[in-house]
Amino acid sequence: xxxxxxxxxxxxxxxAVFGEARNTQEALARVGKExxxxxxxxxxxxxxxxxxxxxxxxxxxxxxxxxVLSMHPEDQFAVRMLKAGAAGYxxxxxxxxxxxxxxxxxxxxxxxxxSSLAERMAAYLDLDVxxxxxxxxxxxxxxxxxxxxxxxxxxxxxxxxxxSVKTISTYRARVLEKMDMQNNAELTHYTLQKGLVD
Numbered sequence: 625x626x627x628x629x630x631x632x633x634x635x636x637x638x639x640a641v642f643g644e645a646r647n648t649q650e651a652l653a654r655v656g657k658e659x660x661x662x663x664x665x666x667x668x669x670x671x672x673x674x675x676x677x678x679x680x681x682x683x684x685x686x687x688x689x690x691x692v693l694s695m696h697p698e699d700q701f702a703v704r705m706l707k708a709g710a711a712g713y714x715x716x717x718x719x720x721x722x723x724x725x726x727x728x729x730x731x732x733x734x735x736x737x738x739s740s741l742a743e744r745m746a747a748y749l750d751l752d753v754x755x756x757x758x759x760x761x762x763x764x765x766x767x768x769x770x771x772x773x774x775x776x777x778x779x780x781x782x783x784x785x786x787x788s789v790k791t792i793s794t795y796r797a798r799v800l801e802k803m804d805m806q807n808n809a810e811l812t813h814y815t816l817q818k819g820l821v822d
Contacts, residue, residue: 626644630642632720632724633723633724637727643658645669646670648671648677649671652684655688659685660685662711662731663691664690664691664727665678665690665692665693667692673767673770674705675708675763678690679763689730689733690709691710691711691712691727691730692710692712694713694715695717696715696820702737706735708763758803758815758820761798761799761802761803764795765799765802768785768792769799770821771784772812773812773816773821775812796808
C-alpha cells in the first residue's frame with residue numbers, strides 16, 4: 625500500500641522527498657526529528673491508535689497538515705479525526721483517484737473532504753438529527769469501546785494504554801451508560817454492526 629501511494633505521489637511531485645514508517649512509534653519519531661510538509665497517516669497502523677497518533681503529531685508539529693487515510697467508511701471516523709486536527713480524510717478505496725488533489729489542498733492550507741462527507745457533515749448541523757450512541761463518547765471512551773469489541777480484557781486494555789485497571793473499568797462503565805447497554809456482548813454486537821472495528 626505504501627509503495628503504491630508513493631508511486632502515485634512521486635509521479636506528480638517530482639522533486640519531493642518521501643519518508644515511510646512501519647508503525648506509529650516510528651512515524652512519531654520521524655515527525656519529531658524531521659521537518660515534513662505533510663504527513664499521510666493510516667488510521668490502522670500497528671502501535672497506538674490512529675487518533676492518538678494524530679493528536680501527538682499535532683502536538684509535535686502543530687503547523688504540519690496531516691491527511692488521514694482509512695479503510696473505515698467516512699461516516700465512522702472522519703468527523704472525529706477532523707475534530708482532532710486532521711487536515712483531511714480519505715478512504716483507501718478512493719486514495720488512488722483523490723490522493724494527489726487531497727495533498728495539494730492540505731499543503732496549500734486548505735482542508736480536504738469528499739463531497740459525500742461534506743453532505744454528511746452538513747447533516748450533523750441539523751439539530752433534529754439524533755447522534756448515534758458511539759458519537760456521544762469521548763475519544764478515549766471510543767478507543768476503549770473498540771478495544772473491548774476486539775476481544776481485549778480490561779487488564780489487557782489497561783496495559784496497552786498505560787492506565788490502571790480501575791481507570792479502564794470506569795471508562796467501560798461510562799461507555800455502557802452513554803450507549804444505554806448492559807454488557808460487553810451488547811457493545812461488541814453494536815460495534816461490529818456499525819463497522820467500528822477492523
